[in-house]
Amino acid sequence: MGYMSRHRFEVLDALRGVASAFVLFFHVERDTRFATYYFQSGYLAVDFFFMLSGFVIACSYEEKLLDGLPLRSFFVTRVIRLYPLVLVASCLGLLAWHLNGNVEPYWFAIFLSQVLVLPFWPSALSIFRLDGAEWSLFFEMAVNLAYAATIRWLSDGIVWLVIVVSAIALVAAARIHYSVELGWGPANFWWGVPRTTFSFFAGVMLWRLWQSERLPRIERHWTIVACGLAAIFLAAGSLGIVLRWAGDLFVVFFVFPLVVWVAAGSRMGGRFAGLGTALGALSYPVYILHGPLRSLLAPVLGPPSQQGLWSILAVIGFVWLASYVLLKYYDEPVRAFLKKRREAFKSRFGTA
Template sequence: MAGEPAGSGAARMIAPPIPPQRERFPHLAALTGLRGVAAWFVVFYHARLSLTDWMPEGALAAAGQGYLAVDLFFMLSGFVMWLNYGPKLREQGLSGAKSFWWRRFARIWPLHLAVLGALVAFALLLLATGRDAANYPLAELPLHVLLVQNWGFTPELTWNHPAWSISTELGAYLLFPFAVLAARWESLRPLALVAGVVLCAALLHAVFLVAGAETLGDQITRLGLVRCVLQFGIGILLANLWLAWRGRKSALAVYAACLACGAALLLGAPETLLVPLAFATLLLALALDGGPLARLLSSRPLVWLGDASYATYLVHFPLLVALKLVAVGDDLQIAPAVFAAYLLVLLVLSGALYRWLEKPAQKWLNSRSPYATRRAVPAE
């Protein structure tokens, strides 16, 4: 056997097996750009009711659908988690779960805690000045610190409202290692993976139907966790579909499926069924495609927006609340110039937090992981 030294009369020394090299997947820049665009849709969604005096009706209608961007985030997260961590967890089994969980903690918790700390100071200032601080219940603060506030413990969104989705993502991260080992997803045929996507979307629709929820944005504190976990699962299935179909000219067919889902929505099909399917086909098409739309989303400005999107997502709502306190009158409307200034401040603050808080904190925590392994996992 090659590589095995042997000697007469001596014990044979068997060389240690060389661990298999996991494939390095290309960076799908279009998906990073898509995440950036989605984050800014959420920004306009939360601000839209204060822009009705001057924003065109069509733009307001589009902004009114911005709550659906989180569904795209959930799928993107499942997709990226599989590509970055699925093969590693497959090799290591549950022994690798602690390292994975630490890395996710390092990714999401430091910035969340920093924003939450700023809100605690803000809530104390409200109390000290006799203002209403009902949206900042101190009794619920431990749940927010631990990021479990949207696991069915609270009836309403409080503190930093958008962080509800980060709470549910934490639930998906905890389940992810078990999902990886539950089946050999990478060995399934594409038809079976497509069927899995449809089944997850149908199950999500059934849950919302039974709960009496007509849109994906209904009953967030009750349904948000299942909404995240099922769409995170769709992302895992899509990653395996991409692995099976990459290199083939499949993007046009997948775009056609996306358009079909969009047409069905316009004709009155239920949002809770068709939006997940539409987003699934869009995400897969962009991952497979190298055409104009993918190139646009891969442009440097949009990729930068995607890199800073977590900071944008977490900080935009507290910043909007502060803006309304100091620059909004009784009509609750934000003037165009004031709103433009808000967007600029948000853009700069997002970049600053990403560069000088989020990434350094992530690096610092990962360097001190008690579960560190020799082989680094690429950041996502």
């Protein structure tokens, strides 16, 4: 484990930043009249996030869980990592609703479900009305807990079985819905299960293969890997609706695992290593906050459907700037405080 502990996977961090940018561009382009169609497959970034999550969670926790780390400790760690920005995103979403004059008879139930990261079913739209991105966080937490709870039975054979069964289900889902953009709404919610489990457990298996050195590692310059990932999203977006489902599956099944593998073996040296870490740190705030932040600007810039190029650029700049400010002056301090209080509680009571 000596090499693993020194390897920071800066390129994987950087790719999280690239992927979060494509999610932002995807939603901006879909909702505005300035459509280039270059980013219409940006939803695939979520599948990339799931795969990265499997790789990173296995890297960080698999050995600890096997050595006896309690499930509650793992859960609390994940909550501290993810929840502070969930709370802010929910409050910003509610504020945006108020500013945009939206009236919902069940607004408190919607807000409460959003805060608890639970789907709100009485909706024909997104199951997370105040911040649509939370649908993937719900599945992320579910698969994280399932993995941690069953780790002692997750042999390589079982993980491969989960991957294969999930892949078969995802093929069926993609064929029915013409893409893998699934899990975010009531009509396709349950298809989010194979979408999540395939990519997450593929990431877990990639980590195991990496750790055991069963496959040769591939190293490329980080700019090639980052540009390659961007090119993949752009190329996938160029497919028509008839071919999109097949293109989505090809990218998720074959291209993303290769990208993760190459990125894991590649390095960012010198000052660029800090850039990779910074992009990785900013990726989650951009992803979870971009919906509510965009909605907050609607009273000033007009509805998204009426926004032109300069308004779109202003929205993108505002999202990145606000995400950075909230990361540095809210999220990181709050997480540091919670970790400190947790350690104090553990030292006093001897529990997690």
